[in-house]
Amino acid sequence: YVERGCFKYMVNNEEEGKDYCTGFAFEGEFVADYPNCLTGRKSELTIVAGTTCKVFQILGKELGTLLDSVDTKGLKQAISDCLFAQVYAQYLDTYRMTTRERYKRLLIRCPELVQSINLKDIASYLKVTPTTISNIRREFTFG
Numbered sequence: 232y233v234e235r236g237c238f239k240y241m242v243n244n245e246e247e248g249k250d251y252c253t254g255f256a257f258e259g260e261f262v263a264d265y266p267n268c269l270t271g272r273k274s275e276l277t278i279v280a281g282t283t284c285k286v287f288q289i290l291g292k293e294l295g296t297l298l299d300s301v302d303t304k305g306l307k308q309a310i311s312d313c314l315f316a317q318v319y320a321q322y323l324d325t326y327r328m329t330t331r332e333r334y335k336r337l338l339i340r341c342p343e344l345v346q347s348i349n350l351k352d353i354a355s356y357l358k359v360t361p362t363t364i365s366n367i368r369r370e371f372t373f374g
Contacts, residue, residue, distance in 0.1 A: 233255050235256030237341045238262045239352055241277045251351040254321060255281070257340050262286065265314055269295050282347040334367050 233256050253276065256262035259341040268291030282338040289297070298307040324333055334357060337344055344353070345368070354361040 232287040233262050234285040234287060235260050236280060236282040236286075237344065237347070238284065239279050239281045239348060239356075241352075243277075243280055244277065247277075250277075250355075252355040254318070254356065255337070255341070256317075260282050260317060261310060261314060263291075265310070267291075269298075274351055281352075282341075282343055325358065330357055330363060331370075333357050334364065 235258055236258045239252050240256070241250050242253050245252050262278060264276055264278070266272075267274050271291060297303055298310075317328070324336070326337070334353070337353070337356075350361045352365055354364045357364065360371075
C-alpha cells in the first residue's frame with residue numbers, strides 16, 4: 232500500500248527488446264503484481280519506485296493467509312475491486328480522454344511526476360511518443 236510517492240509498472244517486450252510502462256500506483260493505492268503474489272508465481276512485471284516512497288509492505292504468502300482468515304473475508308474482495316477499478320478506469324480513459332487530458336490527470340494525481348519519471352515512461356503509459364508528451368508539456372508551461 233503506497234502511503235507516499237509513486238511506483239511505475241514496467242513490462243518487457245522480449246522481441247523488441249524494449250521496456251514499456253503499463254501503469255502507475257500513487258498514494259492511497261495498492262502496488263503489486265496482485266494475482267501472482269497471492270499464488271506465488273513469478274511476477275510478470277517489474278515495479279519501480281518513481282519517487283521517494285513510503286509503503287506498507289507485506290509478503291504475498293502472509294497476505295494470502297491474512298485474506299483467507301475469517302475476520303478479513305471481505306478485504307480480499309475489496310482489494311480486488313479496488314485494483315480492477317484502477318485498471319478499468321485507465322482502460323476507459325484511453326478512449327474517453329485525449330492524451331492531453333490523461334497527462335493532466337497524471338499531474339493532478341502525482342505533481343512531482345514531471346521531475347521524477349522520465350518522458351519515455353510517461354509516453355509509454357499514455358501510448359504516445361515522447362515528442363507528443365514534450366509538446367504537451369511545452370503547451371502547459373508556455374500556454
